[in-house]
Amino acid sequence: MGERMYSWDQRDPTARxxxxxxxxxxxxxxxxxxxxIITTGHIVVDTSYLATPGxxxxxxxxxxxxxxxxxxxxxxxxxxxxxxxxxxxxxxGRKAPGYINSHPVSAGDxxxxxxxxxxxxxxxxxxxxxxxxxxxxxxIAHQAGFDGIQLDASNGFLLSQFLSTQTNNRSDNYGGDIxxxxxxxxxxxxxxxxxxxxxxxVIGIKIRRDDFQDKINDAKHLCQMLEGLRFDFIxxxxxxxxxxxxxxxxxxxxPLKEFAEQISPLLSKTxxxxxxxxxxxxxxxxxxxxxxxxxxxxxxxxxSDPLLPSLIIGGHIGGATKPDxxxxxxxxxxxxxxxQMQAIAQGKDPIxxxxxxxxxxxxxxxxxxxxQQREGLKQGHVKVGYVGWxxxx
Numbered sequence: 366m367g368e369r370m371y372s373w374d375q376r377d378p379t380a381r382x383x384x385x386x387x388x389x390x391x392x393x394x395x396x397x398x399x400x401x402i403i404t405t406g407h408i409v410v411d412t413s414y415l416a417t418p419g420x421x422x423x424x425x426x427x428x429x430x431x432x433x434x435x436x437x438x439x440x441x442x443x444x445x446x447x448x449x450x451x452x453x454x455x456x457x458g459r460k461a462p463g464y465i466n467s468h469p470v471s472a473g474d475x476x477x478x479x480x481x482x483x484x485x486x487x488x489x490x491x492x493x494x495x496x497x498x499x500x501x502x503x504x505i506a507h508q509a510g511f512d513g514i515q516l517d518a519s520n521g522f523l524l525s526q527f528l529s530t531q532t533n534n535r536s537d538n539y540g541g542d543i544x545x546x547x548x549x550x551x552x553x554x555x556x557x558x559x560x561x562x563x564x565x566x567v568i569g570i571k572i573r574r575d576d577f578q579d580k581i582n583d584a585k586h587l588c589q590m591l592e593g594l595r596f597d598f599i600x601x602x603x604x605x606x607x608x609x610x611x612x613x614x615x616x617x618x619x620p621l622k623e624f625a626e627q628i629s630p631l632l633s634k635t636x637x638x639x640x641x642x643x644x645x646x647x648x649x650x651x652x653x654x655x656x657x658x659x660x661x662x663x664x665x666x667x668x669s670d671p672l673l674p675s676l677i678i679g680g681h682i683g684g685a686t687k688p689d690x691x692x693x694x695x696x697x698x699x700x701x702x703x704x705q706m707q708a709i710a711q712g713k714d715p716i717x718x719x720x721x722x723x724x725x726x727x728x729x730x731x732x733x734x735x736x737q738q739r740e741g742l743k744q745g746h747v748k749v750g751y752v753g754w755x756x757x758x
Contacts, residue, residue, distance in 0.1 A: 513567025
């Protein structure tokens, strides 16, 4: 999940990715929320491979003193009350929008969809460049005071594209079995440790169940390999439902819960984190008590209820605000999270999606915003921002 509160310039890639003062205020709020770890939204290592306009970025071309100082302020804001702040590093690969990169690279040459440009498989030189970009960003994160990094090898981004046999059709040392498909991660973490020699610097990774389909043994082998590489934590994710839910009639475990049950027993040193649809304190406690993870993560919930951990720990509430189930539109929920985060950053209360009338109105506004985005792209203009809530429509 990205906050989309970083600088954006349609023509100058070097002017992209600097944290805004508004973003820093958001982290000040989260810093008071009682989180053990605050993980940033994805921060890309190449400004030509943003997932969306407004993403953060750390590259050699944009790392001016002002740029780094804004990241330093961001880290300090989140850490002010004792939380660790970890920077999530990413590279969109073939998932970069065409208006940002019309000739993307990937692990293989598999299109994102029928309308997308066929990506160019990275050469060995290209892989080495990406590895160096991640290591450089990690070093800047350390310099700016972040407590560690998380490699985003999920969400269909570049590292995920290497792990998945659906996107990695290579025949060299970076394709084939899981050892080879994960080689870029091995190369990357080894270089990061050379660049950042601080033993307290946390290194984690996020992976998703979807990248392994019926190859669960590959996922198990990967996680054991990651433990061997001394990763501090592995965050597990999966599409198709939250941790405690199931859409099937037999009430079987959700894909994420099943994934956690399969991976956690294999690891003795690397911690397992799970993030996905936690709303009640009972579900959070159960996931940890059952041994499925050492930590539960909150994504969109941190937008609707930014102080939730401290409120739960203080016994004030038992869970997060849930969107009205009769009016929920999954397609607009990401927009709602962005709007809620923007409100928090401005010192306002986030919109209450449990109110049916509010949610219906937001659905309408989000669709209008998306139409404006599409019309803007037709004219060569990228509309950035969020769905306005205080504006008249």
